[in-house]
Amino acid sequence: MEFCDDCGSMLKTEGDKWVCGSCGFEKLRDEAAEAAMVTTEGQEEGEIIDISDAEDKGLPTTTAACPECDNDRAYWYMQQIRAADESETRFFVCTECEHKWREDDH
Structure with missing residues (x-):
């Protein structure tokens, strides 16, 4: 180019x-x-690796009680879902059953 x-x-x-x-x-x-x-014509397509069953989601974990299975560990991440002047929302994903829930700052 x-x-x-x-x-x-x-x-x-x-x-x-x-x-x-x-x-x-x-x-x-x-x-x-x-x-x-x-x-792009000269590049070879690489092997596609399925990581859907991988245990590590690349997210940090914390102690949090899952409301579905009572497991005490969850992955967590923050996401801005409201106006920019509002605080971020913390999302949790259970390490056992993968139930997802959120915790809003009030």
Whole structure:
């Protein structure tokens, strides 16, 4: 991918030149530089790994009583769901049954 030296827009190829559709800037293409560029066509798709059964959700855990199964550990995270001048809401997910509940600051 190349960008315009004058305006910064993305350049498009037209024959042996790179051309800016915004300001009309042109420059000659360099075959050696283009051969070194990584394209999406040249990338291989990696193996898809299913981690849905993984125990670690990448979230911190804390002591919290699950209202469904009485387990005492839960993952937690904070999320802004109200106006910006309101405090965030803390969400919990049980480490055993994956029940989700929230705790609002009052």
